[in-house]
Structure formats: structure tokens, C-alpha cells
Amino acid sequence: MATVTDLSGALRRRATDVVLAAILVAATALQVCPGAQALLEFDRAGIAAGQYWRLATCNVVHFGWAQLLADAGAMAILWWVCRRRGVPAGWPVAMSLMAVGPAVWAWGGVDVYRGLSGINCALVASALADAALRARGQGGAGWWALLALLGARSVYELITGRGIGPTSLPSDVGLAGAAHLVGLAVGAAPAVVRRLARRGRTVRGTNAVLPAITGNGL
């Protein structure tokens, strides 16, 4: 018999699937509607004029088919990875959807922003952190290192406005490092919090158990 916890988890996974599928479908559909893209993109002037929806909807519009293909492809793969590995994707998707736009706004330097990459960063960070925690010392450092490398790349993008290696963006579009950085942060945060919480529990258990073992004369 399924427990209440199992049902809740299944519903969460189903809801996440629906949201991710909707995002991919919407992103593809919007690519053929330039007028709608202009209404949904991150436009600093528009947001300043009260068009706050752009802070969230900027994630689902793209500068071209190449960017859409790369972003949507990465998201689909990460979606599959998260499902396979049992990584909760709802939190990173929801949080990045809300946080990327404000981060781009706060950092400045970019007037128009489009793309799923912030959400992708949240998903990849979540999956990497989860893999690191599951590894429990066996290769965990490698996953953390990969996550740190992504963070360093985003910082580099933030500072220089340039990417490393070829990108799927049109030549006249720069990089919004703030979107990546905040995506990584909201994606990795739950796993990091979980790890810190576990470490705290482990320390308390050691303090309690060891004297008892010693007392047994082993």
C-alpha cells in the first residue's frame, strides 16, 4: 500500500513533469511568434514600466532556433537525468523561474535577456549536488569540483561578459552571467542544505555512540 509520503512525492514528480513539458512546448511555440517573444522577453524598460511578468517569462523565449535547440535539448536531458536519479526538480525549476529575471535586473548591464539557461543551470546544479551527496566520499569530490567549475565559469561570464568556447547565441548577443550564477545557486542550495543538515546529524550521532562502544570494551 502506498503511503501518504509516496503519494505526495509522485504528485510532486508529476507536477514537475507537467511544468517542464509546458516550458519546452511553450518555448518552441513562442519561437514562431516574434510578436509574443517581444512581449515576454526581459526588457528593462518594459519592466521599469510595470511589466513585471517579463521577469519570469524571459526564460521561455529565445534569440534564435540555435539557442532554443541547445537550451531545450539540455533541459530535456537534465529532466531525464533528474527523473532517473530521483533528484527533486520542482524546487530548482520553480525557484530559478522566479529568481533569474530579478538577478539579471539587479546585476544590470543587460537590457534584453532571453533563454532557458538559468533554469538549466539550476537543474544541473541540483543534479550535480545530489550526485555528490549520494557518492558519500566515493567520487563525491569530483561532482563538487564540476559544480565549482560551473560556478567559476559563471563568475567569469559575469565579469567579462564573454563566454568560454563557442556558444549557440547570435554574434551580437552577450552573456548574462548573473542568470547562470543564480541558477546554480538555487539549484545547489537544497542539496547543500541537506548535506549540512546530515553532517550535523552525523556529528551528534558519533558523540552519542562512541562512548557506548568504548564501554563495551571493543
Place this chain on the structure above:
Amino acid sequence: MGTERSRRTIRIGAVGAVLAALVLTVGVAPAEAAGLLIADGGLGGVLEITEHSVDVTINNGIAVTEVTQVFRNTEQRQVEALYTFPVPKGASVANFSMWINGKEMVGEVVEKQRARDIYDSYKQIRRDPGLLEQKDYRTFEMRIFPIGPGAEQRVRITYYQELDTDHDWATYVYPLATASRVGVDSRATGRFAFNVHAKSEVPVVAVTSPSHGKDAVVVQHDPTYFQASLESAEGDLNKDVVVAYQLQRPRTGLDLIASRKGGADGTFCLTLTAGKELEQRNAPMDYVFVLDISGSMEHAGKLDLSRDTVGAFVDSLGEADRFEIITFNVAAQTLFGRITPADADSKRRAAEYLAGRQAKGGTVLGPALDAAYRFSDPDRTLNVVVLSDGMTEQQERDALVQRIKGRPANVRVFCVGVGNEVNRPLLGQLAEEAGGLAAFLSRGDDFQRQAKAFRRKLTRPAATDVAIEFEGGGVYDVIPRKLPNLYHGAPVRLYGRYRRDGQVKVTVRAKIGAAEMDQAATIELPRADDANPQIERMWAWHKIQHLLADASGAADPAVQAEIVRLGEAYSIATEYTSFIVLENDAEYRRWKIDRRNALQIQRDRASREKVQEQLAAIRANSARTLGPARVEPGGDGPVLASAQPEAGPPNAPASAQPAQSPPDTSRRRGWDISLPTRGGGPVGVIGWGAVAALVVATLRRRKDKGSDGNGD
């Protein structure tokens, strides 16, 4: 003038030839020049130009040229003379004066047939009217009879024109080399003086005279004001006088000048200029050069100039570019027979091919254009560059326009007119229809500079689908309604009227590459400004051209009436209006002709004097820094430049250098447009690396679980 003449009959007939193509003024024989008064009508006789002075005031790219000439009959008998004046491309004749009994009589514009009737009535009684008609857009003619033995005649013509601006260089050309009449001695036996005063809201960073670099003196008093001067005695006026100046607008933006007096509606001229930030990487492109080698190209070195221009253009192509050359007269001929990469071998073959062409036969452009279209590749943009002196027959015009309209989707057509006698309206129409543009060059100018500028334009427009909208100020009658593409170094200019002064929101929409730009700026329309009266006439002239361009509309009596109204109100000679000069004010009153132009001229001259006073103050201020005790290196003093420059921009015309001090951009009255900075987030190499690692780990985990019988 001081010379008595008992009878003069002046008949001015417009003579013009509508020629075609783009403008590259070509060398001409010494016997061809502007502003000629020649003996005519079978009476013979020789007339000398004893004085020829040209005063040019350039205000933010709009030049007002006032030409004063004195002619003398050197024979001991009475002669009839024909005065002919070639109007430079895109110019609007705004005044014609002649001296009668020692007094300048300013002409007035009236409806053409009425002007003719008035003229005929005077002719019958052998009195002295003058009539200036425009039968085509390019040349004006006037007859003077009789001119007594040894008598002199002084005339003055004023015309307005917008300067051509390419590659950030604005170029003024005084068309001395234009062939207004073959076989006429045009040398000035007396003084020839040429003076330019130019002011600009956008800082001027360099000034030069490519045609007379060693003879002209160029003085830049201030980043917004320069002066150029050329003077000679017994000058051989066989070469255009060219003055070019470079503007520097680092950011994309708008510049505004306005004119408003009293409570009347105002007129403004708004200029949109592409800034450096719009520069984009050049993409490989295909070019087909369609070169006119008809007989008319033999004159005045036109074919040589075309060859040089195409050669320079081909040399500038990169190896990723491809090209083909088609020559045509009555038939078309290709060089390669296919579009060919611009490598060293193909460039060498092109040079040999061009060198072997000879000018002969008639001009049939249509089949050559069709042949050019056949080289279009669906995956690349094809630029068809037509170089011709524009001798296309009038009846071919509609067919040609249809051919342009019917071009393949990825083809743009550019027209390069060779010679001053090109059909500018036709070229402009062709360029507009073709999504391309027309370019203009004088022989006195540096063709390599022009070739480079043209290449820059051909490569990619800075912005397409440009639209400018106004909110507030009661702005109306904005011309042109449909703006052309914005090219680097070539601003888009539009004119309009406004009812109310104050702030106006200007929204600029355009497509930059694939991105949409939608930016707004708030500009200030002045309550009163009398420093720029010329833009009122330029607005009216553009409106008239707009009405004339619509062939169906031009045939409409209501449209003709509107053209007459504008011509009379703003004193512009058109196909439906003419200048008439009467003997005295009483004669004007007798015919109930308002002295609008006389008043306008008074006002314009007062305005110019006011501007001259301001410029004199700048000169005086600048001159204060001169002197051994005051001049410091890098100071603000004027820079005299009449020789070759020490350094200059690539392919810039040789001559003057800018002021030693950097431009004072803080004085400019313009509005920068903040182009949107676009940002996105690619997955990137590292991102894909992380995704790949996760995928591999997930697959391995699944495999491990599967081997344990616990696969999910």
C-alpha cells in the same frame, strides 16, 4: 554692375536631361563648366566670366550655395546670350536674381503658365523680364538679349542641397566639371572666389579639400565650425571643388535642428545616425558588378573612373566573398560565367578584363540586370552593383523599375552613378525599390575612399525597417513617410512640421540584425529659432519631390495645385512653377505678384548675417589663442591646413586635419539612443560537459542497478 544696357531680353528656359545612375563626377574637358553665359541665337559673340564667386553656408548637412557671376561681352557688337546653370544633384533652386540698372532684382516664383504669359507680354514690348523655368530637374537656362558691346551682366543663383554623407564624411561638391555646354570657354578671366562656412551640431573631426588640397585653405575654428576658402585669378574652372568633412558621433542617436518664427508652425529636421556600437562583423557576400560600357561612358573619363572604382572594390573583397562582372552596352557580357571566389587569381583576371573594355554602343540595362539576377544563390545575399552614367531611355524607366521589383528575394540592387549628369530621381527610385541605395562621387574626390565607403554600406545596413514616431508637439507632415535603411556613416534624415513647442517623445524602431530595437528619446522643439531657415525650404522641396515621385498623383490637378502652392510659398522652382524677374517693384505690383521671395531672401540673408556674426565671434575667440606668447601645444587655436595631412583616417581624402583639441562633445545638442544590450545564456562547453557526465553516471547507475536486479 555699372554697365548700361538699353534693352535686354532675358529668357530663361529650363534645359535638363534626366540621366541615370549613381554619381561619380567624371573629368571633363577644360571647356566645360558651370554657370555659363554664352552667345547664342545665331548672333555669335564671346562672353567672358569676369567674376565668379561662390559663398556656401553649410548648416548641419544642408548647404546653401549662392553663386554670383559677372559676364562681359568682349565683342564690339550686340549679342544674345544664353545663361545656363547645371543644378547639382538633389539641389533646390531657391532664388534667382539679376541686376537691372545697377539694382539687384530678386525673382519671384509663380505658376509656370502664368509666368510664361507675363514673360511673353513683356517680350512683345521689348522690356526686361527674366524667366527661369525648370523643364527637367538638372539644368536651368536663361537668355539675355541684347548685351551691348563690352557690356557686363551680373546674375546670382541660390540653391539648397543636402550633402551626401558616406563613411562619416559629408561631401560638398561645387560642380564646375559638369558639361553644361560643350565647346564653350568657361575660364574666369577675373577673380574666382569660393568660400565655405560650415557649422555642425555633431562635432567635426577633420576637414579637407580632396580636389584642391594644395590650393584651398581650410581653417577649423571650433569642433562645430570650419571655414574653407579658395581664390584664384584667371582660373581654369575645369575641376569640381570638393570639400569634405568628417563627423564623429560615437553613439547612435538623434540630432535636431528647427526653424520657427512668430506663432507660425515650426519646421524641424531630425537626423538619425548610426554609432560605432552598431558596427558588426562583416559576413561573406556575393557581388555582381554591372558596368556600363556604352558610348556615353567614353566622355570625360567616366569609363576609367568606373573601372578604377570596380577594381578598388574587387580588391577590397575578402576570399570568402564571391563576385562576377557583367559589362553591357546593347548586349551584356560576363567575365567568369559564374559567381567566383575573390581570390588573387580571379582579382587579376578581373583587372585584365576591366582594362580591356572599350566604351561603344547604346545603353540597354534591362537584360544585364536579368543576367545578374541569375547568379543569386538562395543561401547568400547577392548584391548587384550597377555603374552607369544613367543614359537609360525614359521609356525604359517603368520596365526597369518593374525589373527591380521582380528581383529574387535575396537580391539587393545598388546604383553608382558616373558623372554629374545622372538621373538622380531614377536612381533614387531604383534604390528605394531594390532595398539598396545610390551613391555619389565627384571626380575631384578620392574614389578609393568612396569605394571603401560604398563597400561598407553594401556589406550590411546598420539597421533595417527603421521607423520614427512622434508623440506630442502636434507634429505633422513628416517626410519621408517610409524611412530607408540606416547605413554606417550615412545618417537618415527626416523633416516635419510642428504646431507646439516643448517636449516631444520620439520613438525609434528598427531591426538590428535579428533584434528589434524600440527606444524612445525626449527632444525639445523650440518656441523660436531663426538660425535654420533653410530647413523650411528643404521640407517643402522634399514634399514636392514626394508628390512628383508618385506618377499617378503628379497627374492629379489637386496634386499639381499643391505643388504650385508649395513652390510659390517657399519660392522653389519646379516643373509647375518658374522664377520670373521683373524690372522693378512696380511691375510686380502691377501683376499682383507677392514679394514673398524678396522677403524670404531678406530674412535668409539677415539670418545668415546673424550666423556669420556668431561664427565671427568663434573666429575671434579662436584667434585670441594665437600669438607666440599664448599658443600652447594642443591648444584650441585654429588649424590652418592647406597641404597634405600628417595622418588621417584610412582612405580619407588627403588634406586638412582636425582641430588639435579633441571635439567638445559636450556642446552638441543631440540625444543618444541607448541601444539594448542583449544577453542570453548558452549551455556552453563546460555546461555540456557537466550534462554529459551526469548522463554517463546515470546510465552506469542504471546499468549497475540492472545487473543487481534493481533497475528502475
